[in-house]
Amino acid sequence: MHSLDAAVLNRPARVAAVRRLAGRHMRARAAVESMLRAAAVLLDVPTVSVALVDDAHELVWVTSAPDQHREWTYPIERSLCAIVVAAGEEIAIADVRGDRDVADGVDLGEIVELRGVESYLGVPLVVDGDLCLGSVCAYGDGLHDWTDAQRLGLRHVTEAVAQLLAPIAEGRERDEKHLRGLERDMQRLLAEHGAVRRVATIAAHSREPHAVFQAVVGELSMLLDHAPVTLARLHPGDLVPIAASADVAEELQLRMCATWCDAAGPVAACSAVVGSGPDRVAGAPVAVGGNPWGVLLAAVPETPDANPVEPLEQFTELLAITVDNARQRRRLAAWAGTTA
Known part of the structure; x- marks a missing residue:
């Protein structure tokens, strides 16, 4: 109280x-x-x-x-x-x-x-x-x-x-x-x-996390003037793209992940803008249950007075909630299977 x-x-x-x-x-x-x-x-x-x-x-x-x-x-x-x-x-x-x-x-x-x-x-x-x-x-x-x-x-x-x-x-x-x-x-x-509200509405009505992931990268691309956006999942020592905005080639997704890993490492403590020129990337780490899970990345040009990290950070908590909810559903399903 x-x-x-x-x-x-x-x-x-x-x-x-x-x-x-x-x-x-x-x-x-x-x-x-x-x-x-x-x-x-x-x-x-x-x-x-x-x-x-x-x-x-x-x-x-x-x-x-x-x-x-x-x-x-x-x-x-x-x-x-x-x-x-x-x-x-x-x-x-x-x-x-x-x-x-x-x-x-x-x-x-x-x-x-x-x-x-x-x-x-x-x-x-x-x-x-x-x-x-x-x-x-x-x-x-x-x-x-x-x-x-x-x-x-x-x-x-x-x-x-x-x-x-x-x-x-x-x-x-x-x-x-x-x-x-x-x-x-x-x-x-x-x-x-x-944009967050539209994604949250999808998250509330969808049991499939990938639908939420696609909504996030799509909305972010629109907010960032159609910039390429990808969501990458953390794997041992590396990042692997799992969702991307429209028309973003796999080669570009992998290059964005490589730029981020070279500058910040796969497990980064905070958001940042790394690289330069065509390889300039903004990233916001996603943690689930206090543990690193992945990174939300956008390829962004150098624009005066713009902070491309802020829009990314608006979605990290929603992504964490989506992943955690999916894990909870899987645990419940497994528990139900063992007690049936």
Whole structure:
């Protein structure tokens, strides 16, 4: 059970950053609202909001559905977002009214009655490494079991919001050119999440992992301006391609794997861009159950201000979930066969 830890909520630097944001920066709020409206559609939820939490109140700073909010400020005793801030971690509640193990000091029944919240998903909104300003939260329509894809999607949205708000919270203003660049970044992140959601839908309805693998490489190729993309499986001392985007020859897939292995090794600890010229490759390792499994690779040109690794990283967790689920199904089938 979580608690409303006063030491966390009353931290001076955190409270000062929240108050710098509250009620200001209409341009930033408008950009975030546009993103939240799109996020609500992609996550298939009625409302997605950004809530700021100081030492005493929650402020609904911006929301995808302003007409649905009864109030805009709540005491922390009626704030699920304050629980997220105090805990410093993502919190998912399928049934707010019925869950008695969420937090000490928060009246969940009153939250349901006064705020109309029945299910909740909140991700900490963290800037500058450790300043948690509040949370980006989604509200379900009635009781709601949050899916892996929804949780992953809300994390992506939170990352985009944090990127925009960090300099404001730290007291550094952005010029218009930089702000427009951040708005483009948010649109890019939304496009990436749309792709992740489409793949997650396939994963939810398919028992065949290869269908998910093909969907991932296809979506990534589109996000990266039709770049060649391949998913390679780790074998002892080597990588072997197992899926590729359309019209990518096997020779190119093998060359991408060789470029990655020469620079980073088959078992790499982190994402990177390696090689140069026509052999420039971006890669994101995939781990399943904490163990290396493979690498997602894309052949990418040298483009100023572009980070080709980020789109790849959006899919690694979904790939890991797909592989793990397939393994669990095989274990269950084997167990059923031995007990029949």
